[in-house]
Amino acid sequence: MKIVFYGIGNMASAIFKGMINEGVKPEEIFVTSIPGDPLLELFKEELGVMPSLNDAELLKNADYVVFATKPQDFESVVERVKANLEDKTKLISIMAGTTIETIQSKLNGNETVRIMPNTNAVVQKAVNGVAFSENFTNKEELLKLIETFGTNVLIEESEFNRITAATGSGPAFLYYLYEKYADSLVNLGFSKEQADVLTRELVIGTAEMMKNTDLPLSTLRENITSKKGTTDAGLKSLHKHDIEKIFDQTLEAAKTRGEELSKD
Numbered sequence: 394m395k396i397v398f399y400g401i402g403n404m405a406s407a408i409f410k411g412m413i414n415e416g417v418k419p420e421e422i423f424v425t426s427i428p429g430d431p432l433l434e435l436f437k438e439e440l441g442v443m444p445s446l447n448d449a450e451l452l453k454n455a456d457y458v459v460f461a462t463k464p465q466d467f468e469s470v471v472e473r474v475k476a477n478l479e480d481k482t483k484l485i486s487i488m489a490g491t492t493i494e495t496i497q498s499k500l501n502g503n504e505t506v507r508i509m510p511n512t513n514a515v516v517q518k519a520v521n522g523v524a525f526s527e528n529f530t531n532k533e534e535l536l537k538l539i540e541t542f543g544t545n546v547l548i549e550e551s552e553f554n555r556i557t558a559a560t561g562s563g564p565a566f567l568y569y570l571y572e573k574y575a576d577s578l579v580n581l582g583f584s585k586e587q588a589d590v591l592t593r594e595l596v597i598g599t600a601e602m603m604k605n606t607d608l609p610l611s612t613l614r615e616n617i618t619s620k621k622g623t624t625d626a627g628l629k630s631l632h633k634h635d636i637e638k639i640f641d642q643t644l645e646a647a648k649t650r651g652e653e654l655s656k657d
């Protein structure tokens with residue numbers, strides 16, 4: 394298999410590191426960037442991937458081309474790709490806001506899949522929203538390939554702004570909550586260092602619990618809430634605030650921004 398990455402920034406490198414960790418051979422992964430980018434040599438040395446700035450060489454016999462630049466750089470990538478793109482090459486885009494129709498209209502209608510991963514791809518635990526073009530064949534191979542860095546959720550392309558808000562931006566929303574939790578631990582009397590360790594370990598342990606059970610989240614909560622106990626007292630205070638409404642507004646704002654960006 395030959396997979397070519399246009400763009401080797403945060404997301405792309407998380408993705409090809411995940412692929413390599415799960416057994417894709419580094420010499421099957423070709424990477425390109427703008428001339429002079431020191432990451433090209435660095436990733437060659439660190440991971441054994443194949444750097445090149447020669448588009449004809451990169452695209453020859455490619456199975457997949459991954460578009461991993463910012464959307465505003467897509468035009469410059471199209472200029473590099475279009476003369477040498479083969480009909481059989483499938484296109485994978487992780488660019489926010491760029492539609493399958495736009496990609497296909499610029500690149501001969503080649504089979505295209507849009508993915509919205511999130512930053513947790515770095516630890517191979519992304520959630521990947523996935524939408525295929527109508528002409529996409531052998532979806533199973535693609536799904537297996539991207540499962541190397543996360544869990545796939547098949548969606549309609551019209552749902553992309555929703556999944557971007559939910560799981561693309563989601564890690565930032567959760568980090569913000571944990572940050573505030575740690576601040577409250579300091580208010581409670583812990584040192585900053587203690588608050589940081591306590592919060593991280595609490596979150597990691599709770600996530601592991603969720604991973605290891607099929608019980609609903611409400612049951613997990615109820616299991617540790619005895620009547621009139623300490624947890625009950627804390628939850629009663631929490632219930633006075635309409636947390637669901639806060640999240641409704643947060644997610645709505647992120648989704649609306651996604652819609653605005655798609656129109657730009």
Ligand SMILES: NC(=O)c1ccc[n+]([C@@H]2O[C@H](COP(=O)([O-])OP(=O)(O)OC[C@H]3O[C@@H](n4cnc5c(N)ncnc54)[C@H](OP(=O)(O)O)[C@@H]3O)[C@@H](O)[C@H]2O)c1
Nearest residue numbers: 400402403404426461462463464466469470487488489512
């Ligand atoms: N970060 C996330 O959590 C996340 C989640 C889901 C989707 N995404 C999407 O993933 C895409 C990349 O995000 P990122 O955070 O990885 O961005 P990034 O770190 O800025 O990476 C983009 C890379 O593409 C390079 N580039 C620009 N023009 C190019 C060209 N013509 N040919 C080849 N390479 C070129 C850039 O080089 P220079 O820096 O030198 O310009 C940069 O290294 C975005 O479209 C974003 O919407 C990101």
